[in-house]
Amino acid sequence: MESNALFELGMDLEARVAEDANSVAEPRSTTQKEENVSTAAAGVYADDRLDHFIQKEGIHCAGAHLIIDLYDAERLDDLPHVEQALRTCVEEAGATLLHIHLHPFEPTGVSGVAVLAESHISVHTWPEAGYAAFDVFMCGDAQPEKCVAVLENAFNPGKTAVSELLRGREVAHQLSKPHTLEAAE
Numbered sequence: 001m002e003s004n005a006l007f008e009l010g011m012d013l014e015a016r017v018a019e020d021a022n023s024v025a026e027p028r029s030t031t032q033k034e035e036n037v038s039t040a041a042a043g044v045y046a047d048d049r050l051d052h053f054i055q056k057e058g059i060h061c062a063g064a065h066l067i068i069d070l071y072d073a074e075r076l077d078d079l080p081h082v083e084q085a086l087r088t089c090v091e092e093a094g095a096t097l098l099h100i101h102l103h104p105f106e107p108t109g110v111s112g113v114a115v116l117a118e119s120h121i122s123v124h125t126w127p128e129a130g131y132a133a134f135d136v137f138m139c140g141d142a143q144p145e146k147c148v149a150v151l152e153n154a155f156n157p158g159k160t161a162v163s164e165l166l167r168g169r170e171v172a173h174q175l176s177k178p179h180t181l182e183a184a185e
Contacts, residue, residue, distance in 0.1 A: 062168025
């Protein structure tokens with residue numbers, strides 16, 4: 001089961017069986033490629049990409065990254081509940097879910113990630129302390145701020161602290177204009 005979970009995350013560390021004794025075994029990869037070639041891969045950055053940079057508070061950036069801390073929260077060890085909260089966050093934010101992987105810890109706690117077309121949501125919980133740490137990073141038209149209310153409704157915290165980082169400020173201006181990429185040699 002652990003091997004299957006690692007495989008789903010693209011982290012299967014077992015090597016493929018070599019076809020003959022003289023071959024070198026290679027690690028398996030579950031890396032997925034998108035069916036359609038993006039304009040970036042074609043060598044041109046365009047404003048109509050689905051993962052486009054955003055304009056927020058007058059700043060052109062890759063996306064908004066919310067650091068959400070929940071204190072005195074409930075149900076932090078309930079794996080199905082944590083998963084449903086992540087799925088509701090994705091839906092409410094208008095994001096596209098690609099994959100969710102959650103891992104329960106013994107005796108308590110949950111860590112995991114929802115991989116999104118727009119980036120990710122990660123979670124780490126400490127039920128014994130009533131504390132949960134969520135990172136919500138989204139670009140494009142997604143609205144990560146909607147996740148705050150979803151998480152508060154799901155976990156009923158006594159206190160919520162939210163910090164926001166606008167990611168990719170340094171490169172956003174370079175990508176806002178169409179240009180071609182230099183071919184790698």
